[in-house]
Amino acid sequence: MAKAKKVVPVVTGKFPEVGTFTEKKALQKHYKGLSDAEVMEWVALEGLTVKDYGNPSINRMRACMAVLYLHFPAEAPKAKEKSKYAEYSLEKLVEMAVEHSVPVEVTDNERILRMRTIMALRAHKVIV
DSSP: OOOOOOOOOSSSSSOOOTTSOSSHHHHHHHHHTSOHHHHHHHHHHHTOOOOOOSOHHHHHHHHHHHHHHHHSOOOOOOOOOOOTTTTSOHHHHHHHHHHTTOOOOOOSOHHHHHHHHHHHHHHTTSOO
16 A cells, blocks of 8 residues: 655745746645645635535635636637638538539528538538
8 A cells, every 4th residue: 555645835834925836736735735724714815715615625626726726827718710611601502512413401400501511512522
């Protein structure tokens, strides 16, 4: 059986300011060594709000995440790439299918009809 390692906090008795840690791992190692009460005190000191989930383990995890995101803000989501066929309207796609006699299964949902039309046109090498 493996012996558990004791985590020694980097800074004892203090709540480090934003910018003290240069790596997430160091901050995570620091708050691992704090008690639940100390983590909650840190969250209150920073003015962060954490929803109470009724489970001490989840509450601690959410509080630690709030502190982590304060020190290391989450990256903004990447912009969604524009669709390869965004330049074609549904009407234009249907015209192309009719013009080239490409069979397309018809449906009431425009989004599904668009997808089926594109797939049929691609299968018949009308569009690439």
